[in-house]
Amino acid sequence: MPTRSLNLGILAHVDAGKTTLTERLLHLAGVIDEPGSVDSGTTRTDTLALERRRGITIKAAVVAFPVGDTTVNVVDTPGHPDFIAEVERVLAVLDGAVLVLSAVEGVQPQSRILMRALQRLQVPTLLFLNKIDRMGADPPAVLAAVRTRLTSDVLAMGSVTDAGSPAADFRPHDGQDAAFRDRAAAALAEHDDTLLASYVEGRPGSATQLRAALAEQTRAGVLHPVYAGSAVTGAGVGELMHGIETLLPAAGKPDASPSGRVFKIERGVGGEKVAYVRMVDGAVRPRQRLDLPAGRVGKVAGIEVFETGRWTRAAGVEAGQIGRLHGLAEVQVGDTFGRLGGIQRHHFAPPTLEASVTAVRAEQGPALRAALAELADQDPLIDVRTGNDGLPTVSLYGQVQQEVLGSTLAEEYGIDVAFADAGVLHIERPRRPGAAVARLNTDTNPYHATIGLRISPGRAGSGLRFTNRAAARDMPLYLFKNAQAFTAAIERHVRSALEHGLYGWRVTDALVTLTEVAYSVADGPPSRRGPTSTAYDYRQVTPVVVAEALRRAGTRVCEPVLQVLVEVPTSGAVAVQQLVTRWGAQLTSVTAVGDLTRLEVRLVAGRLHDLQRQLPDLTGGEGSLEPQFDGYQPVPGPPPTRRGTETTAATL
DSSP: OOOEEEEEEEEESTTSSHHHHHHHHHHHTTSSSSOOOTTTTOOSSOOSHHHHHHTSOOSOEEEEEEETTEEEEEEEOOOSGGGHHHHHHHHTTOSEEEEEEETTTBSOHHHHHHHHHHHHTTOOEEEEEEOTTSTTOOHHHHHHHIIIIIOSOEEEOEEEESTTSTTOEEEEOOTTOHHHHHHHHHHHHTTOHHHHHHHHTTOOOOHHHHHHHHHHHHHTTSOEEEEEOOTTTOTTHHHHHHHHHHHSOOOOBTTSOOEEEEEEEEEOTTSOEEEEEEEEESEEOTTOEEEOGGGOEEEOOEEEEEETTEEEEOSOEETTOEEEEEOOTTOOTTOEESOOSSOOOOOOOOOOEEEEEEESSGGGHHHHHHHHHHHHHHOGGGOOEEOTTSSEEEEESOHHHHHHHHHHHHHHHOOOEEEOOOEEOOEEEESSOEEEEEOTTSTTOOSSEEEEEEEEEOOTTOOEEEEEOSOGGGSOTTTSSSHHHHHHHHHHHHHHHTTSOTTSSEEOSEEEEEEEEEEOBTTSOGGGBSSOOOHHHHHHHHHHHHHHHHHHHOEEEEEEEEEEEEEEEGGGHHHHHHHHHHTTOEEEEEEEETTEEEEEEEEEHHHHHHHHHHHHHHHTTOOEEEEEEEEEEEOSSSOOOOTTOOOOOOOO
């Protein structure tokens, strides 16, 4: 019975064969009788109809297999850059990874992006050169490209025979072989002064010493063993499985207090939430209470773990394991609980596009909103909200993600939708302080409530902050438990109102201060006498005051800016430089890395998608880009108005 758990990510450029490799691992471990096929749509991990139709992975899936005393939880991850958020959530729960490369196509653009992320996060990583049986396979050339384009810290664990033919096979190096021991000692000595001294003295070390050092350095993420094979024929997969078992680390402290991270949410057959959790420490049992972020609380109704090829009910999920938790109605993707040992947050560029969505059949409008709310639980980055035109609006990374969202709505919810043309997401920042007040019993205020607000500019990146300077004695505490509850209610109304600024964009980097409050009662003084104030009055008057204070403050529309790492063959570097310079982008760095050139470019987000479209033609398909959010900057010229926005602010 396995006693250890290892959470393994399988990552690759689109169509490098990672889903097929997952199937072969499951078959080799005896979990399934026959490997599924991507082409025929019978794989265990690509469960969405769209995944099967397109032959790509879109959503992270979890399967497991036993090897020795270890249960390996395989998290099969997307390879398309539009789904980098899914990759991010998986990277947060991994103990180790296998990066799959094609022995035919070699190191591809997304391979480089994924490897940089794995290295930056120090995820222990094995490399697997797949498709050695395909015509055109050239493992030595791909290994050379790995050294120049990915990392020189690699060690080939064997050699390939009959490459490019159905008989292709992988022969592991014998630890007793003197030539392999010498190569291993040289690679290991790069990161171990003791081994370096021994190597210089002509003593490469015993096979046992080198094997222990190899495991240590692999687990530290400083050396990457390279295997090769064919996921289709099974060649080399057994050797890779042995490497997974012996070279990658299992993690977790079973006796510690429970902590973990939710990295995926699905809906059960009854529409209830099912949360995928990676336990870091301790254990969670049924009926256990979990304290989630923002004061949310959940009680675990049931637990499942993946065993013998399927999810089965379990008495608990323990340190290092992945489980499915039922009963957490308020849970969200990315939630954590307990003290998170070594799990880190990972940073990718946020979506910079938005598009409104309409149901083709108008009567399905309410169903569309409900479906989008469910999908936002699974991927909060789509940020479903109501646009100024009253239509649901979503945030997007790119065209493929939009197509997937449309297909998901059609196939899983029966709702055919149409998207408006995607546009760049801007924000608004206050130009100067602006204040307004609506007092009860005045001609300009039809509501029985007084609210005064001041909006002031905040520092860039500070977000939207709210503070209360009004006296508690003036608050309608008969409507609320205390002053804190009243303040929280007004803050909610303010934040909702500032979702749409003077030009329709969300207002941020601002401080909003509640300066004045009053309520009316039948027996009050003349200025406050009247019908008793209700929560409705405050809910209605607050956005009117916000709008007037914002009009007096004025706003500046700002556009998102990205720091983009563009990696291209050196022969295409000049053309890319000329293109981004023509757009007015700032070229901050140019570095040669082997036969590649890395350009660091500060680029407005509106140009990113132009660059994505033109880069393949400029670089023969070899260019890659990795954007990171770098803040906002004022838009030059006339401020762009959000689609469907009415720019006339209400006045008092």
